Amino acid sequence: MRIEEVQLKGFGKYQDAVFRFAPGINLFFAPNEAGKSTLLHGMIAALYGMKRDYVKTTRYLPEYEKYRPWQPGPYETIITYQLAGRTYRLHRSLLKEREEARLFLDPEWTELTDVYQEDRRKERNFIEKHLGLSRSLFTDVTWIRREPLAAGEHLMPALMTDTQETSPIANKILADLERDLSAIGKKEKAENTLLGKATALLSQKEAELRQAEVVSQEMSQLSRQLADWESERVSLEQLRHRLLQKKAYWAKREEEWQKRWQLSHSVPDEEQWRWWEETSFSQEERVLHQQTHAALHRLQIAEESEHEPMAPSQDQEMLRRLQTDYEQGVALRRQWEDAHVRLAQLAATTRRSESREPHQGLGWVAWLWTGAVASAGIGVISWLFEQSSSSAAAFALTAVLAAVAWFFGRKRKGRNLVDSLPSAEMMRIQEELAFLDDRLGALLSQWQMPDWEAFVEYREQRQKQFQEREGRHTAERISRQEEANKLIREWGTAVRECLTREKQAWGLQDWQRECARAEEQLQEVRERIAKATGQMEAHEGISVAQSRAEYEEAQAGLARLLEKREALQLARDALVEAMAEWNRDVSPGVNRQASLVMEKISEGRYREVRLDPRDSFSVKVLEPWNQRVLEQEHCSTGTQDQLYFAQRMALFHHVSQQTEPLPLFLDDHFVHYDQRRLERALAYLEEVSEEHQIFLFSCTDRELLVWERMLSASQRHQAHPLAEILA
Template sequence: MRIDEVQLKGFGKWQDAVFRFAPGINVFVAPNEAGKSTLLQGIIAALYGMKRDYVKSARYLAEYEKYRPWHQGDYETIITYQLAGKTYRLHRYLSKEREQARIFLDPEWTELTDIYLEDRRKERNFIEKHLGLTRSLFTDLTWIRREPLSAAEHLMPSLDATDDANPAVNKILAELDRELAGIGKKEKAENTMLGKASALAVQKEQELAGAEAAWRVINQLTQQIAQWEEVRAEQEQMRERVRKRLERLQQQHETWQERWQKSYIVPGPKEWEWWMQSAASPKEQRNHQETMDALQGLKRKQREKGEPAQPREGGEVNRLQLQQDYEQGIQLRKRWEQCHMELASMATVAVASPRRQGRSNSGDNLKKQRRGKIILWGTAGAFLLLAILALYSEHGIMGAVSLGLAVLFSGAAYLLYRGKESGDSAATASGSASAEDWQRLSEEVSSLDDSLFQLVERWGAATWEEFLEKRGELQNSIDTREAKQMAAQMNEREEEAMLVTRWGEALRSCLEKEKATRDHEQEMLQVERAQIEDRLQELREQIAGAYGKMGAHETVSVAKAKADQEDAANGLRQLLIKRDALQIARDALQEALGEWNRDVSPAVNERASEVITQITGGKYQDVRLDPREGFAIRLLEPARQLVLEQEQCSTGTQDQLYFAQRLALLQHVSNETEPLPIFLDDHFGHYDEKRLRRTLDYVAKLGMKQQIFLFTCHDRELRLLEPYLDQSDGRHCLHQLGEMR
C-alpha cells in the first residue's frame, strides 16, 4: 500500500492543505506546534474516519473534538492511495451525526461506493475491506509508538513453537476439558450441570402445574374482590359527598361568624348591599329592607329640615350672611369717616384764608389773634375728646361729627399760627384745588351713604346704630335656632340608633336559628360519615382477607412459572449447545495449534530478533513476543543469559523493543497482503547517537521497499538521513511544514 496524496480541507489547524508523498521515506522536520501530529492524525482519519472500532460507551474517538477544524468549517479529507496495483481516491466528510464517504477508482474516477455494503453502523469501511485490518489494528501495526498495543486481543494469536509454550496451550485445552466435564454427558447425573439443568426443568414443570391450579382459586377470589371494590368505590363516593357537605357547612360557619361580628357594627351603604346579598332567609332580608327604608325616611326628614336660611324678613337668619354684611358695613363706615375728616380739613382751610389777608393791615390785632388761637386750640381739643368718647360708646355719627369739628378748629388754629407770609398766591391755588377735592369727596360720601343704607335696609334697619342693635338680636335668635336643631339631630340619631339596635337584635335572632339548623345538619352528616367509615373498614378487611387467601395459593404466578419453565428448558438446550460448541472448539484449537506453531510464531519471533540485532549492533539478538499478555516483549540478555522483561530494560532499549515488535508484526501482516506504510512520530527521542544512526540505516533499507513517514522536531534525524535523501532520485522526500503555515 502506498499513499500518494492527502488533502486536509478541514482538519485541526489545516485548511485546504495538500500534501504529496514520495514512495520511500518522507521526512517532516518542524518545531513543536507546527502541525506534524495533526497531519499524521489527518492521514489516518482520511483512511478510516474518526469512529471507534469496538464500540463500548463512546462512539467517537477522543481525537474527534481535539482535531475539530479551527476555522469552523467542514470536517473534510481526501486521500489518494495505491493498493494491489490500483489507485483509489477516498473522499470523507467527518460529520459527527453521520460520516459520509465516497471512493473512486483512478484514472477515470469511476465511483465504487455502492460496491461496498454498509455494516451494522451504516458505515462502509473501505480500507478494512481492502486490508482486512480495523483502524485499531492498522495503527497498532503501522504507527510505531513508545507504548503497548491497544488492540492486542484482536491480533492473531502468536504462540511459541517451543515446548516451553505448550503448557499455555495445554492450559487452555485443560480448561475446555474441565468445562466439558462440568457439563457432563448424561441428563440424569446429579452432580453435573446437565443433570442439574434437567432436574430444574422437571421441577419447573411441576411448579407450572401447581401455579395453574392455584390460578383457578385466585380467579374466584378476584371476582369476589372486584364486587367488593365496586361497593367500596360507592361508599368512598358517598364519603366524598359527605366530606364536601361538611366543608360547605364549615365555610357557612365561617361566613356566619363574620356576619355575627358585623351585626354589632352600624352598616354603611356598601355594607347594606352586602347584607342584602348574603341574607340566608326571606325573614332576614325583610329585616334588612325595613331597616334600610326607615333609615332613608329619617334622612329625608333631615334634608327637609336642613334647608338654608334666607337673610330676609319672614325667613330664618343666616349667620354667615349676617357676619359678611356686618364686616362690609364696618369697611363702609371707616371710609365714610375718612371722607368726612378730609371735608372738615378742607373747610378749615377755606375759613382761614380771609383772615390771613387782613393780618398785614393792622398791627393792633396781634393780641386778638393770640386769644383766637388759644380759643381755637381749646375748642379743637374738646371736640377731639368728645369724638373719642362717642366712638368708644359705638355712637359712630356723633363721633364722626365731633372728630370733624376737632379737625376743623385745629386747622384754623394752625393757619393763624402760620401767618400772612404765605401770600395771596398760595391762598388762590389752594382754593381752586380744594373745590375739586370737595366735589369728589362729596360724591363719594353720597355713594357711601347709599351703600350703607341699602345694607342696613336688607336687615330691616334705618341707621347703622339700629342695624348693630338688630344684629345682636339676630345672633341670639340664630343661637336659639341652632340649639333646637342640635336637639332635633340628637333625637334623630337616637332614633337611628334604636332602629339599628332593633335590626341587630332581629338579625342575631335569625343567625341563631340558622346556626341551630346548621349544627343539626352537621351532626347528622358526622353520624353518616361514621357509618360509611365502618362499612369501608369492613370492606377493607374482607378484601385483605381475600388477598391473604390469594397469597397463600399464589406462591408463583402462572406467567412467572411458565417463564421459569421456559427458561429452564431453554437453559437445558443452551447447555447442550454449549457442550457441543466446546467440544468443537477443543477439537479446532488442537488442530489450529499445530498449524499456528508451525507457520506464524517462529516467523514473528525470528523477524523481531533480526530487527533488534541490526538496530543494536548485535548487542541483543533474541526476542520473544507473548500473545497471552498482549504480545509483551521479552529479551535474552546475552552476557548473563537472563530473560528480561521489557520494563527491566533502559528507556532507549524499550523504544528499540517497541520498534522491533511493530516491525515484526507488520512484516507478518504485509507478507499476507502487501507492504504497509510505517509511521514514526518523534519516536527516537531517547535514542543516543549510535542507536539512532544504526536504526536510521535500517529505516533507509526499509524505505527501498516500503513507504515511511518520519516526523521529528530535531535536526539530527535530518542530518543522518540527508545522504539517503540526496541520492534517492525522487524516492525519498523532505517536507518543510513551517513554510506551509
C-alpha cells in the first residue's frame, strides 16, 4: 500500500492543505507545534475516520474534538492511495451531523461506495476490507511509538500463517466466528445481541399470549354483560319516555300555575274575577274569590251612594257664582277707590290755584282741603293693607271735606265755578262714585249682605264649609281605597298560599328525583356499554391461536439461536486450538524477526528478543554477558525505544507478508537515541524503504543530516520542510 496524496480540507490548523508523498522515505522536519502530529493524525483519519474500534455503538476518539477545524469550514479529508495495483480516492466528511465516506477508483473516478456492505454500526470500513486490519491494528503495526500495543488481544488472528506462506483465510474465519458469537451474545438480558433480542421477543410473545388469553376471557364476560346492559338500557329508555310525557303534562300545569301566580299580584277586573272563579283549583279558592269580589262590590256601591248627582253640582255652582261676584265686587271697589283718589288730587290742584290769588292766609277753607288730602292718603294706605272698613271711612271723609271746602271757597271768591274745568271733572267723578255705589249695593243685595265686609266673611265661610265637606269625602274615599287595597293584598296572599299548597300537593320533587335517577342510571348503562364496546373493538384483532403460534415460533427461534451459538463456540474453540498449534510454529518466526532487527540497530549487543502473544506481545530481551532475561521496562530509556522499534518492525514485516507492503509511520521516535543508535536505525530504515513507504516526523535536523546525501541522490525519497510548506 502506498499513499500518494492527502488533502486536508479542514483538519485542525490545516485548511485546504495538499501534501504529496514519495514512494520511499518522506522526512518531515519542523519545530514543535508546527503541525507534524496534526498531519499524521489527518492521514490516519483520512484512511479510517475518527471512531473507536471494538465497540458495539459509535464512539468517537478523544482527538475528534481536538482536531476540529480551527477556522469555519468543513471537517473533511481526501486521500489517494495505491493498493494491489489500483489507485483509490477516498473522500471523508468527519462531522458527526453529516458524516459520510465515498470511495472512487482512479482514473475514471468510478464510485465503489455501494460495493462495500455496511457493518452493524452502519459504516463501510474500506481500508479494513482491503487489508483485514482495523484502525487499532493498523496503527499498532504501522505506527512505531514508545507505548504498548493498543489492541494486542486482537492482533493474533492477523498474524495467522501456515508453515509455507501467508493464509488470511483462517484469520477471516476466526474473525467471522468471533463477530457472529459477539452478535449472538452470552447473556440473555443483553439488549444489543441476538440472544438478548430473541429472549426479549420470547418474553414479549409469552406476555402477549397471556394477555390474549386474559382478553379472550374478558371478551366472553363482556359479551354476556353487554346483553344484560342492553336489556337494562331498553327498560330505562321506556321509563324515561314515560317520564318525559309526564314532564310535558307538568310543564303545562307549571305554565298555568305561573300565570296565576303573576296575576295574583294585579287587581282583577270583572272579567278576570269571573276567570278566577271558573278556573279555581279548589272550593276554598273559589270561596276566596267570591268573598273578596263581593266585599269590593260593596265598597264601590257605598262610594257611589255618598255622591248624589245634584248636590256636588249645586255647591260647586254656588261657589262659582260667589267667586265671580267676589271678583266683580273687588273690581268695583278698586274703581271706587281710584275715583276717590282722583277726586282728592283734583281738590288739591284747586287749592293750589287759589293760593296763587291775593289772599290773606289760607283760612279755614285751606284747612278743609288739607284735611281732605290727608284723609285720602289714609284711605289709600288702609286699602293697601286690606283694611276695607278703614279705607271706606277715610274715603268718605275725604269726599265730605272736599265738598265743603269747594262750596265755601266758591262762595267766598264770589264767582261761579260750575262751568270751569275742575268743577266739571269733580262732578263727573261724583257721578262715577254714585254709579259704583249703586252697582256694589246691587251685588250685595243679591246675597242679602249689608256691606262688603259681611259679603267677604260669608264667602270665606262657604268656602271653608265646602273644603271641609270635600275633605271628609276625600278621607272616606281614601279609607275605602285603602280597604280595597287591603282586600286585594289579602286576596293575593291567600291565592298564592293556595297555589303553593297546590304545587306542594303535586309531588314534583319526587317526580324530579325519579327523572334524575332514571337519567343517571341510563347514562351509567350507556357508558358501560360504550366502554365495553370500545374494549371489544380494541381487542378485536387479538387472537389466542395467533398469539400461541407466535410464541411457539419465538421459542423455536431462541432454540435455533442457542444451537447456532453452541456450534459457533465449538468451531471457534477448534480453530483457537488449531491456532495454538500454529502459534508454536509462527512465534519463532516473529521472534527471529524481532531479534534480527534488534541485532542490527544495537550493533549485535542484543541478539535474543521474545514477544509474548499472551500478554499483548510484551517484549523481553536476553543480556548476552550474564544470560539474564530482562523485561522491557527494566531497560534504559534508549534500549526501551529500540525494543519498541524491534517489536513494531517484527509485527510490521509479518503482517505485510500476509497483505502487501504497508506504510510505516514514526513521530519523533528517535528523540532518545544517541547519534550511533540513530545512524544504525536510519540505516535499517533505508533497507526497509526499498519495499515500504516511510513517513518520519522529527522536530530536529539530525535525521536530515544523516540522510542528506541519500535524499538528494534518489528520486524515491523526499524531504519535506514543513515550515516552508505552510508558508
